[in-house]
Amino acid sequence: MYALRISPGISVELASCAVQFRIMETVWKLVVLLCYCFSINFNIPVAAQSESQTASDSYDYTHQWYAKLFLDLYYNTDFNKAVPPLQNGPVNVQLGFSLKDIYFFDERNKIATIYGWFEQHWTDIRIHWDPAAYNGTDRITIDSDKVWLPDIVLMDSGTVTENVDADVLVSSTGRMSRYFFLKITTVCNMDFKFFPYDKQVCSLKFSSWHHNGFVINPTQSVSTVDLSSFYPSTDFKLVQAIATRHVLKYECCPEPFIDITYRLHLERVSSAYSVKLVLPAALTGFLILATFLLPPASYEKITLCGFIFIALLLQLIYLHDIVPASGDTILGDYFAFALFVDFFATISAVVSYHMHARSASTKKSSNVMEIDDGDLKPELEHNRKRKFLQYVDFICFAVFGIVFVVGLAIILGRRG
Known part of the structure; x- marks a missing residue:
């Protein structure tokens, strides 16, 4: 075999090149390491700041505006829930009734048990705000015991069980809306002359208990009862349900007395x-x-x-x-x-x-x-x-x- 022979001068030059290469490699590794370290030190705070800013932009502060609006309404205004919001006339209270079920008829005692949804709409001029000042909040829900409520009750003999804790939906213009569930146990004047093919009429008369027509003016939203969620009874068939507004005046008093009467026309299922x-x-x-x-x-x-x-x-x-x-x-x-x-x-x-x-x-x-x-x-x-x-x-x-x-x-x- 043959061997490669290198002169001493050439070997010294090769060794010098190898040393320089190792030095350059080491320097390059140090540069890369420094760049990596600097990238960590500069990029992490930027990323953290970006994520924080994104979270801040998407976070909903609605509850804070609700709280601020609530405080401004009840601590910066002259408000008394015991006084009706009168201004140039009576308070117009719009009533609506949605019949749910005629649950029970006690024919011997002439008592009917009725379930339904009742709604009231009126305007309280003392409660209003600018939605732009509260991040666009144009309505708020308030407990019923913190605002004035119309004293609309069932005037016929009977008892009413209602959801008294129903909240009131208030708009920025002062429009108040209240929805609650009613269980009505009332006496119906029933005529059994043509039994078992009799037709009955059960009336529900709602009016203000303390105020006359100069203070509270009840009106009906529509001339009929809402029957969209009515569940038919097995004993009586609902033929018609209408709402009528009555204005009564007596010789003793100049004030009018207004009521909304819901009349339920029923026909017995006689099969x-x-x-x-x-x-x-x-x-x-x-x-x-x-x-x-x-x-x-x-x-x-x-x-x-x-x-x-x-x-x-x-x-x-x-x-x-x-x-x-x-x-x-x-x-x-x-x-x-x-x-x-x-x-x-x-x-x-x-x-x-x-x-x-x-x-x-x-x-x-x-x-x-x-x-x-x-x-x-x-x-x-x-x-x-x-x-x-x-x-x-x-x-x-x-x-x-x-x-x-x-x-x-x-x-x-x-x-x-």
Whole structure:
């Protein structure tokens, strides 16, 4: 093999170049290290400052403006929540009612339980601000016990349970809005004359309790009740719900008294009562008519009249359990009249049967012994009475038939 030989001068030069290269490499590493250190020292504060500025720009200070607005409203203004905000006239209070559910009807006591949303809108001239001074805040929510509230209550006899802690939404112009849930237990003047095809009207009268029309002027937002969230009842069908404003004046006082009355027109769901009451009443009426077609002296007539009398009593008791004692109904009058007719038919059948039994015994004894013409008088008298009872049965059949047809036509006509 061959070996490479380098002169001593060349080797010294190569060693010098290697040393210089190592020095330059070391210097370059130091420069890179210094640049890295300087980049950390300068970039971290800039990044931190940028993130802080971004967080500051996106942070919401709305609650601070709410607090400042609240303090300015109640500590820098002359405000008294016990005094109505009057200015050149009464306070116009706009009312609205949204019916939710007719929960329960106590027909014996004529009490209805109603659920719904109630709203009030008015303007308080003492509460206003410039939204630009509060970062564009144009409305605020305030507790109801910190502002003046209109004393609008239910004037009809009954009780009202409401969400008294409902907040008030206040705009920068002083427009106040309050929404709260109501549970109303009120007395309705119900008419049961055409039960079970009756139609009822339940009124809810709202007015100011302490103030007349010169202080508070109630108005309605619309002429009808909001039924968008109404849940239909199983007992009554809501036909119509309207709102009416009344202005009443009395001779004693020059001030007007204003109220908003909501009238709920209801119609009973009568399908169940048609099967439980109307159909049995009609069938029982046909049976009463059938009794007058039987012979007056038949024993079966007495038995049938007795069963009909018991059936009428049971139906009348069931009707009394549903309708209050003060409720005068056509169906109740029909049952009472049918009881009287059935009782008269029973007495007539008993008397006729008794006379027929005596006539049969007299005829049997006359077959044993000889009788003269005078002995025929009791039998002739019996025949005359029997014909009279037949005429009575016919008259009762005609009268009860007319009453039965007319009463049935009235009830079914009311249904239609």
